Amino acid sequence: MRKCNVQMVAEVVNRLAPRRLAEEWDNPGLLIGDPTTEVKKIFVCLDVLDDKISQAIELDAQLIVAHHPLIFRAIKNVRFDLPLGNKIARLIKNNLAVFAAHTNLDTATGGVNDVLSEKIGLVDVKLLGEEEFSMCRLGNLKEPLTAADFARHVKKVLNADNIRLVDAGNFLIRKVGVCGGAGADFIQKAKFFGAQAFVTGDVKYHDAQAAVENEIHVVDAGHFATEFPIVHVLAEYLRDELKDFDVEIFEDTSAKDFFATI
Ligand SMILES: [Zn+2]
Numbered sequence: 001m002r003k004c005n006v007q008m009v010a011e012v013v014n015r016l017a018p019r020r021l022a023e024e025w026d027n028p029g030l031l032i033g034d035p036t037t038e039v040k041k042i043f044v045c046l047d048v049l050d051d052k053i054s055q056a057i058e059l060d061a062q063l064i065v066a067h068h069p070l071i072f073r074a075i076k077n078v079r080f081d082l083p084l085g086n087k088i089a090r091l092i093k094n095n096l097a098v099f100a101a102h103t104n105l106d107t108a109t110g111g112v113n114d115v116l117s118e119k120i121g122l123v124d125v126k127l128l129g130e131e132e133f134s135m136c137r138l139g140n141l142k143e144p145l146t147a148a149d150f151a152r153h154v155k156k157v158l159n160a161d162n163i164r165l166v167d168a169g170n171f172l173i174r175k176v177g178v179c180g181g182a183g184a185d186f187i188q189k190a191k192f193f194g195a196q197a198f199v200t201g202d203v204k205y206h207d208a209q210a211a212v213e214n215e216i217h218v219v220d221a222g223h224f225a226t227e228f229p230i231v232h233v234l235a236e237y238l239r240d241e242l243k244d245f246d247v248e249i250f251e252d253t254s255a256k257d258f259f260a261t262i
Contacts, residue, residue, distance in 0.1 A: 001246035002245050003038055004038070004040070004245040004246060004247040005035065005038050005039055006036070006037045006097045008242075009042060009099065010029070010030055010099055012237075012238060012242060015241075016101075016105070016108055016234075017105040017107075018104060021103070021108055021133055022102060022103045022104040027102070028100045028102045028105075030098075031071045031099065032097055032098040033063070033098060037062055037063075038062065039063045039097075039247055040248065042061060042064075042065055043055060043059060043061045043251075044064075044065045044231055044238065044251045044252065045066050045251070047066060047067070047255070048068070048070040048087065049255075052064070053090050053096065057090075057096065061250065062095060063098075064096060064097070064098045065099050065101070065238070066098065066099070067102060067231070069100040070084075070091075070098050105234070106135040106179075106181065107134065110233070112180045112181070112227055113137045113178055114137065115180075115229050116178050116180045116227075117178055119157050120153070120157055120158075120199065121141070121153075122139025122178070123139060124139055124140050125137050126138055128179075128189060128193055129193060135179055136178065136179040136186045136189070137178050138176070138190065138195060139176060141174055144173060144174045147165060147167045147197065148167070150217070151163050155221070158221050158229070160221045161257060161259075161260070162259060163222075165219055166203070166211045167217060168211055168212045168215050168217045173196040173217060174196060175197075176197045177197070177198040177199070178199045178200070178226075179226075180200070180201070180223075180226035180227045181200070181202070181226060181227050184202065187200075187210065190216065195216060196216060197216065197217040197219060200221075201220055201226045201227075203218055203220040222257055222259060224255075224256075224258070228255060231255075232251055232253075234251075
């Protein structure tokens with residue numbers, strides 16, 4: 001079997017989610033590690049949390065591939081007594097590299113939002129808008145649904161604990177816009193392109209107000225539940241692409257939303 005290194009995995013991820021698709025403010029790519037380090041085990045997860053680092057160490061992995069960049073804004077210290085510095089120290093001490101594919105994976109064909117559209121069962125899925133690239137998708141339901149029934153459907157297919165519905169009136173949903181994570185900025189655009197509902201996470205009070213005023217239902221399924229499905233898809237993609245290499249791919253199956261409903 002051929003040997004694999006960090007750079008080769010990075011290239012495989014970049015084929016799915018090219019770096020140029022990332023937003024300007026984003027920080028994807030190799031965040032910790034050496035491109036030439038040999039990789040025999042990879043751990044795929046959504047967030048590089050303390051317990052995920054522990055899992056990767058337990059597995060004796062050399063690389064974590066995550067959706068959210070561990071290092072996002074410029075850091076001015078690496079203090080072991082603070083959460084981020086502590087994580088960086090643990091990763092380095094354990095020779096663990098970290099690679100992130102964030103908004104480039106949101107935008108990519110077959111990425112976060114195609115996976116989300118597929119989970120919801122949308123058909124005729126296309127980009128939201130007329131741009132060459134978009135994070136958001138627009139697709140049709142096979143059968144029209146009421147807002148409440150659609151929200152229940154989303155809750156079920158995403159296995160979400162907590163769904164919030166902004167019911168914008170008594171009209172059925174045929175066309176749906178989606179943006180996993182925090183996509184409330186695109187609600188009105190989805191309405192403009194004919195959606196009766198939008199699925200995203202992190203919706204704020206005034207986003208909900210604007211949605212009602214613009215007569216588009218919003219299903220806030222949570223940042224976590226709208227993005228977590230990508231972990232399995234990304235792990236499967238890596239298994240397939242790296243099948244001729246001496247490398248094993250493990251995926252996080254135990255992550256939970258930070259929010260609980262009381
Ligand atoms: Zn996210």
